[in-house]
Amino acid sequence: MGDMLCVSAVRPGCSSCCSERRSSQQIQGLQHVEAVTTAEQRQGIPFGAATSYIHLEKLCEGSCATVYKGISRINSQVVALKVIKLEAEEGVPFTAIREASLLKCLKHANIVLLHDIIQTKETLTFVFEYMLFMFQLLRGLAYIHQQHILHRDLKPQNLLISCLGLARAQSIPRQTYSSEVVTLWYRPPDVLLGATAYSSDIDIWSAGCIFVEMIQGQPIFAATSGTHEQLEKIWAVLGVPTEDTWPGFSKLPNYNPELVASRRPQRLRVICDRMSRVPAAENLASRMLTAFPRGRISAQDALLHSFFSPLPPHLYQVPAGQSVLTVPGVRLQPEICDLFASYGKGRVSGGLSKFW
Incomplete structure (x- = not known):
């Protein structure tokens, strides 16, 4: 079982046209990526075949793909199956090809492993290892940011395999990107206001939203009617910025003077009462x-x-290719309520460490 974070990104200098499609033959060279060794493969059960994996349940569904929990009949491992629908006569999406290509190059315990690729006339399925939580998420983010890659669509639904959203390589010098990235509830205010010169800070905001949601049990900035309400939700917690606190704030493309009302920032622990129960979380x-x-x-x-x-x-000091869960005395706490009970007693019981 792996830990955290898959991305679908382009390499520096690579074409980023998401509408581009490639022929199905081009995916063949990427099949069987990082598959288990032949000695572990069960007799007669091949890689690259839909019958080699059992679908158990749907985990989430996006505009481009649906993810299922499954079991590999090859090695009996629990896997995540990302099923991408292929449109007739258009071939394999370029985004899928670049995602598979990138995952071949990223070698880190907190970057999900791509076990297999299955192609039929109707679908393209990526078979990923199944994984979890917060320290691993930051560890994976630190790694891809060092590789000049931005995820650009972090959200709880992507914590399992994190492969449903947009991502690009962060080039040097920085390119100008689209502001139509990141699911609305996890989109930072600078991007909501139309900023396109973002960097790794875009992923940090999303990770912060996820962090609070893991503790509180509900999204911190859940809006329903679009960008205006989303900014209102954020300003209600952080207060409206000024030119002193945010140089260039009023010059962003979507700046609206009506949003700049007198708002006093509220402490996160007031909005999210569980914050006060977890040391240093706020x-x-x-x-x-x-x-x-x-x-x-x-x-x-x-x-x-x-x-x-x-x-x-x-x-x-754990090497990049090694899971943090291999460290003696470190394992995941199964229920967050147990952590709260432990902190109420002034200690983490059973020698467990917090890992969300």
């Missing part, structure tokens, strides 16, 4: 959920935040 969340994008903490620095201080120090 501070970490506030450093990720900073309106001014350049003021947000990096993924690498977030890993060193005091929120993670109960973790064994040698956890930070």
